[in-house]
Amino acid sequence: MLKGFKDFISRGNVIDLAVAVVIGAAFGAVVTALVADFITPIIAAIGGQPDFSSLSFTINGSKFAYGHFINAVISFLIIAAAVYFFVVLPLERMLRKPAEEDGANLRACPECLSMVPSEARRCMYCTSEIGPAAPPAASAPAPAG
Known part of the structure; x- marks a missing residue:
């Protein structure tokens, strides 16, 4: 007891x-x-x-x-x-977390799918090289009309 x-x-x-x-x-x-x-x-x-x-x-x-x-x-x-x-x-x-940790400047690692800073060239979780961030897509010109 x-x-x-x-x-x-x-x-x-x-x-x-x-x-x-x-x-x-x-x-x-x-x-x-x-x-x-x-x-x-x-x-x-x-x-x-x-x-x-x-x-x-x-x-x-x-x-x-x-x-x-x-x-x-x-x-x-x-x-x-x-x-x-x-x-x-x-x-x-x-x-409070900085803005980049809130998802504003993050992208997914193609190997482990963890969210890493957009400027990163190597994943901080799996250490895979992920290369530079893709530049923002240029918008196509509007058709004349």
Whole structure:
């Protein structure tokens, strides 16, 4: 019984998941601090009071504190925007492939059919000589008429 538990715990995906949760919690604290300490005061400086928790209304003696909900929605939107603009976009730019790797300047190797740069004279996968790229076909003149 303990051997099975040991095998389960020592699997790579369990450890990776545990590390991801810990790093995610730490990163969440950093993003929350960024929003609370920098972004919310900027919004307060521009638009006034950043705290809506005192907003409420009463119906038949029941108090509806809708200001707390507004605070939660605004915090969520600010945190989502901060994560998008400070994490997602920079990572996408960093991981973006150059245009030639996206297929714009590629051709198929006649031997292994791998896509290689058009200017290549040897395939980087099978090392076959593939010769220079064929020049673009000249368009035929339009018939007079």
